[in-house]
Amino acid sequence: MTEKPRAADPGSGSAPGGSAAAGQAGGEEPRVVIRDNRKIKSDGPAATDAGADVPAEGLVEEAEVVVDEIKVESTSVEGPPVVDAPAEPAEGEGAPAVGGPLGAELEALRAELDERTRDLQRVSAEYANYRKRVDRDRSLVQEQATGSVLAALLPILDDLDRAREHGDLVGPFGTVAEQLTTALGKFGLTAFGEQGDPFDPTRHEAVAHQTSADVTEPTCVQVMRRGYQLGERLLRPAMVAVADPE
Secondary structure, three states, rough: OOOOOOOOOOOOOOOHHHHHHHHHHHHHOOOOOOOOOOOOOOOOOOOOOOOOOOOHHHHHHHHHHHEEEEHHHHHOOOOOOOOOOHHHHHHHOOOOOOHHHHHHHHHHHHHHHHHHHHHHHHHHHHHHHHHHHHHHHHHHHHHHHHHHHHHHHHHHHHHHHHHHHOOOHHHHHHHHHHHHHHHHHOOOEEEOOOOOOOOOOOOOOEEEEEOOOOEEEEEEEEEEEEEEEEEHHHHHHHHEEEEEEE
């Protein structure tokens, strides 16, 4: 059997046997040649030697097949699943009604929320009224306490008035009397009842009556004891003598 000549390696540029022999003869290192030992079906007879070289046309065809397989594998990489977005409801369509046990529970929660809101509003109104009532009662109690103290000092003021009429409020005693009257005035104490004032039965207490041609209406002609009031509150009426017109 005669041996077929081997085809030249396309990448080496020369026959492998000659290049190896030339390299060994020249003292150079032998080149490493990679061969494709896979069998390629062809019309010609199959190579009997396992190390036989394949034709150039076979290498090109095999390379094209490998490239095609690589392309197919690269395009078949599995990625994350694509999930279609839910379709948006068309314009004019309302939200779907909630029914069943969930809808009943929602209605119960709404009813309870409304009831709690009404309770909160009622409690807030009651608290606001309570605060107003407490403030009003506090002011009333304070006024009553102040009035009680001032009413206890009214006899002292009457003695000062009588001493002033007799001319006894002179010197240091007169100065103390004026300071006391000023201090009580800061608490809202005011005196009323002067000679010539019109008679007012709600503020004056008439202890004597007479007729006079000099008056056209009931008039206080004599003040026996002055009256006092605290703000709008009457502490004591004035004791007067009244003259009626003839």
